[in-house]
Amino acid sequence: MRIPLSALIGMIFTGGFIFVAIFAHWIAPYPINDPVGGVWEAPSAQFWLGTDTIGRDILSRLIYGAQVTIFVALAASILSFALGTFLGFTAAVSGGWLDQALSRSVDLMMAIPSLIVALVLLSVLPLNLTVLVLVIGILDSTRVFRLSRAVAADIAVMEYVEAAKLRGEKGNWIIFKEILPNALSPLVAEFGLRFIFAVLFISTLSFLGLGIQPPLADWGGMVKENRDGLIYGKTAAMLPAAAIAALAISVNLVADWILTRTSSLKGGRGG
Amino acid sequence: MHPIVKLLVQRIALGLLLLLAVSAVIFLGVEALPGDTAQAILGQSATPQALENLRAQLGLSDPPLTRYFNWLGGILTGDLGKALTNGADIAASIKPRLANTLFLAGCAAVIAVPLAILLGLVAARYAGKWPDKVISGITLSTISLPEFVVGYIVMYIFGVKMGWFSPTAMTFPGMSFWDRLHAVALPVIVLVLVVLAHMMRMTRAAILNVMQSAYIETAELKGVTPMNIIWKHALPNAIAPVVAVVMLNLAYLVVGVVVVEVVFSYNALGQYLVDHVTKRDLPVVQAVGLIFAGVYILLNMLADVIGIIANPRLRHPK
Numbered sequence: 001m002r003i004p005l006s007a008l009i010g011m012i013f014t015g016g017f018i019f020v021a022i023f024a025h026w027i028a029p030y031p032i033n034d035p036v037g038g039v040w041e042a043p044s045a046q047f048w049l050g051t052d053t054i055g056r057d058i059l060s061r062l063i064y065g066a067q068v069t070i071f072v073a074l075a076a077s078i079l080s081f082a083l084g085t086f087l088g089f090t091a092a093v094s095g096g097w098l099d100q101a102l103s104r105s106v107d108l109m110m111a112i113p114s115l116i117v118a119l120v121l122l123s124v125l126p127l128n129l130t131v132l133v134l135v136i137g138i139l140d141s142t143r144v145f146r147l148s149r150a151v152a153a154d155i156a157v158m159e160y161v162e163a164a165k166l167r168g169e170k171g172n173w174i175i176f177k178e179i180l181p182n183a184l185s186p187l188v189a190e191f192g193l194r195f196i197f198a199v200l201f202i203s204t205l206s207f208l209g210l211g212i213q214p215p216l217a218d219w220g221g222m223v224k225e226n227r228d229g230l231i232y233g234k235t236a237a238m239l240p241a242a243a244i245a246a247l248a249i250s251v252n253l254v255a256d257w258i259l260t261r262t263s264s265l266k267g268g269r270g271g
Numbered sequence: 272m273h274p275i276v277k278l279l280v281q282r283i284a285l286g287l288l289l290l291l292a293v294s295a296v297i298f299l300g301v302e303a304l305p306g307d308t309a310q311a312i313l314g315q316s317a318t319p320q321a322l323e324n325l326r327a328q329l330g331l332s333d334p335p336l337t338r339y340f341n342w343l344g345g346i347l348t349g350d351l352g353k354a355l356t357n358g359a360d361i362a363a364s365i366k367p368r369l370a371n372t373l374f375l376a377g378c379a380a381v382i383a384v385p386l387a388i389l390l391g392l393v394a395a396r397y398a399g400k401w402p403d404k405v406i407s408g409i410t411l412s413t414i415s416l417p418e419f420v421v422g423y424i425v426m427y428i429f430g431v432k433m434g435w436f437s438p439t440a441m442t443f444p445g446m447s448f449w450d451r452l453h454a455v456a457l458p459v460i461v462l463v464l465v466v467l468a469h470m471m472r473m474t475r476a477a478i479l480n481v482m483q484s485a486y487i488e489t490a491e492l493k494g495v496t497p498m499n500i501i502w503k504h505a506l507p508n509a510i511a512p513v514v515a516v517v518m519l520n521l522a523y524l525v526v527g528v529v530v531v532e533v534v535f536s537y538n539a540l541g542q543y544l545v546d547h548v549t550k551r552d553l554p555v556v557q558a559v560g561l562i563f564a565g566v567y568i569l570l571n572m573l574a575d576v577i578g579i580i581a582n583p584r585l586r587h588p589k
Contacts, residue, residue, distance in 0.1 A: 108293070111293055112297075115529060119544060119545070119556065122548055123547070123548040124304045203419075204419060204530055208530070223423065238423060238424070241424070242420075245415065252415050
């Protein structure tokens with residue numbers, strides 16, 4: 001199996017980001033919230049990427065920011081996946097009124113843009129990590145629901161599922177032992193895309209001031225706090241934005257490759 | 272009744288039903304969440320008596336369903352209530368901001384739609400060759416970026432380094448049309464970049480899909496030039512999916528506008544919404560949220576309606 005260069009680059013970068021996120025406390029040269037230098041210092045041997053609008057080390061904040069951004073996005077996408085695939089498979093297997101009820105509620109949720117729903121919810125709910133993960137995860141589970149319901153509906157009519165039903169297996173067996181293993185490959189690629197979506201979503205919310213709150217820092221919030229620096233021409237203010245872009249693009253490259261691989265496995269035209 | 276009329280009536284009725292359901296979600300769904308409006312206004316130190324008085328004054332002691340229908344009735348007659356934070360009439364605050372938002376989104380749409388279709392056609396014509404690869408590569412990278420990142424890149428390049436435009440989009444009443452256009456140039460560029468990629472890729476895909484039909488092969492064998500095949504044979508048959516994609520992206524513009532307005536401090540509806548979410552001013556959030564959701568649903572409905580009308584198979588049933 002030959003891995004294309006783009007996917008390899010994507011994997012190396014994604015792995016690098018995850019490594020940094022896990023070991024942030026050991027890697028970061030300075031504490032996250034202490035002003036350790038002057039305001040807007042240029043990159044130097046002491047501060048590799050310079051300092052921000054109140055003199056904190058940008059590199060350290062980026063490293064801690066990776067941790068928060070990736071953790072929230074990962075938790076939200078895992079939640080959306082667990083919820084979306086379970087309900088999607090259940091809807092496809094059981095059919096009837098349950099399928100109708102689930103599908104119509106998802107239609108309703110998808111009739112409003114996620115950002116608007118999130119804003120309306122966050123005007124009432126307290127702003128903390130749990131709420132953010134729940135809001136993003138539940139809103140995003142609608143898309144997973146549609147995909148997994150469609151995939152499972154294709155599989156549910158296969159002979160081996162019929163056979164399992166005829167020998168009297170229960171709903172959970174059919175979902176976890178018959179459908180899930182066969183639906184795994186399209187869902188893995190989708191997981192990458194959902195993760196990117198969650199990264200962009202949490203960054204956007206933080207940028208709007210409605211996501212991660214201080215003393216925690218994430219990349220979207222860093223863009224917000226350093227926006228004035230940009231107008232005065234400080235390139236360092238662009239670094240958190242560049243980090244978001246780099247993470248999104250590298251995960252995308254990997255997901256793209258998995259997607260083409262799985263579609264060629266299924267005998268589709270692929271490429 | 273002509274089947275197409277029946278389909279249209281069905282689709283429009285569904286859209287209205289959806290709008291009603293969404294209004295119920297925005298009002299009743301939020302009611303169900305923990306949080307007390309009276310407490311939010313008066314703060315934690317309020318006495319129970321003061322809370323009780325304020326609830327009665329705001330009509331919060333009525334049952335939720337009654338309040339929902341009062342709210343809905345108010346919206347239908349153009350009365351959106353008053354903001355909690357400063358008591359301002361919401362409808363009066365929304366009107367000029369909505370005009371600003373529509374101006375921004377309108378400018379972006381006027382540029383993005385023809386450009387996306389043109390690029391899509393070129394990419395489909397040279398599918399797999401370098402013009403296709405260049406267009407696809409550039410659009411793919413803008414797809415992976417959130418709106419505010421694109422916003423800051425554009426602001427940095429054109430606003431700060433080049434100095435062509437002001438980095439913030441300040442508008443005020445009585446500005447001339449051209450000044451206004453100059454002020455919103457940067458947010459318009461950002462919105463165009465954000466929706467262009469998706470629209471162009473879908474146009475390309477729709478055209479390429481039609482290009483596999485037998486009648487395209489016939490045209491090729493007759494010796495029709497490639498651009499003429501696309502223009503005369505492929506495009507008319509791809510028009511329904513293309514229009515649908517255009518509409519979906521216009522609907523997407525409505526959301527993108529929220530973030531882009533904040534990036535460029537443009538005084539319009541999205542900025543107004545975000546400000547009042549921060550202040551936890553629920554009546555404003557509900558009203559503006561409903562407007563955004565309404566526009567989104569309307570554009571989606573329009574996409575389906577145009578799709579139905581543009582589909583020759585539905586227009587001429589056997």
